[in-house]
Amino acid sequence: MRISYVLPWPTLAGGNKVAVQHAHILRDLGHEVTVLGDGPAPGWIRVEVPYVDYAAGPPVLPAQDLVIATFWSTLERACELGLGPVAHLCQGYEGHLEHLESDLAEIEAAYALPVPALTVSPHLARFLSDRFGKECRVVSPPLDPRFHPPRPAWRRRPRKRPLVAVPGIFEAAVKDVPTALAALEELRSRGVPVRSLRFSAFPLTDDEREAFPPGRYLEAVPPERIARELRRCDLLLFPSREGEGFGLPVLEAMASGVPVVASRIPSVEAFAGAAVELVAPGDATAFATTAAALLADPDRWRDRRRAGLVRAREFAPDRIAPQLDAAVHWAARPATAKPSGAGASPSIIGETFR
Numbered sequence: 001m002r003i004s005y006v007l008p009w010p011t012l013a014g015g016n017k018v019a020v021q022h023a024h025i026l027r028d029l030g031h032e033v034t035v036l037g038d039g040p041a042p043g044w045i046r047v048e049v050p051y052v053d054y055a056a057g058p059p060v061l062p063a064q065d066l067v068i069a070t071f072w073s074t075l076e077r078a079c080e081l082g083l084g085p086v087a088h089l090c091q092g093y094e095g096h097l098e099h100l101e102s103d104l105a106e107i108e109a110a111y112a113l114p115v116p117a118l119t120v121s122p123h124l125a126r127f128l129s130d131r132f133g134k135e136c137r138v139v140s141p142p143l144d145p146r147f148h149p150p151r152p153a154w155r156r157r158p159r160k161r162p163l164v165a166v167p168g169i170f171e172a173a174v175k176d177v178p179t180a181l182a183a184l185e186e187l188r189s190r191g192v193p194v195r196s197l198r199f200s201a202f203p204l205t206d207d208e209r210e211a212f213p214p215g216r217y218l219e220a221v222p223p224e225r226i227a228r229e230l231r232r233c234d235l236l237l238f239p240s241r242e243g244e245g246f247g248l249p250v251l252e253a254m255a256s257g258v259p260v261v262a263s264r265i266p267s268v269e270a271f272a273g274a275a276v277e278l279v280a281p282g283d284a285t286a287f288a289t290t291a292a293a294l295l296a297d298p299d300r301w302r303d304r305r306r307a308g309l310v311r312a313r314e315f316a317p318d319r320i321a322p323q324l325d326a327a328v329h330w331a332a333r334p335a336t337a338k339p340s341g342a343g344a345s346p347s348i349i350g351e352t353f354r
Contacts, residue, residue, distance in 0.1 A: 001065040087331035092245025123266035149257035157298035162234040181212035183287035238262035254308030
């Protein structure tokens, strides 16, 4: 098949990374894949398929078997290209994001376009089916192989001064970073000498510095740097709210042998399950209490580490490849040929849902 992915501006972001990873998997399966971006090829990730900057002019490509939009703003563009049937890789419903509130009417109009969706979690498939009548197929993001446990050193317990990672943009309400920072402050007040590692696509703000000055702050660093730094951590806090589409940092922490305390939200429950400690979203005290108990109990800490490693292996690229291949063939078929999947219980990988 000829398949094109249409990216927005190719900034450093988990959504863009997943789209490129999918493109590489499909290339390795023998498909002819092109990535189109609204700007020059990114320097933070190696794109190993042909890349076209569509901002520089209309792309000159042969007819495609499938064109995959990857953000709400690329749906209309993907249709306008006229290269072939269009599908939407949905990694989170952008209409739930507060900073895009002014774009809500345009977002809903884009989602109303009659194209099938590939979603990264079952709760997104249910939402798109209920809200927009979408035909959906659930396909997980693949694990980035750069995220793996430390080699050869392997600690059996957290450090006496635990290093705790907190990912996400402070200003993005869905990431709810302030809850994690409040939990760190509470841990210190209880006598747990935690150190913090913050990483974000945005610079450190005065508001965040005032809330909890980070021990280290990594701004817009490439995935390989995050992978190295994460392996040194003792714990990851993931306080995202329900609008979170998947929770890639949770998967990457599990694959790195780092236990996780995360919000109990549909996306994380769907793929992480018992491998992580789940607490109520927005409850800083629950985050602090659970983190303190985990850091104080080496057996429990090791158990969560083992469970995370086992679960993360299910997202290796070779495990995702057959489901992704089936999904793009499904999306490229005429709408009348797509099974509705009515009555099915969608799993995290490879189910059709409507």
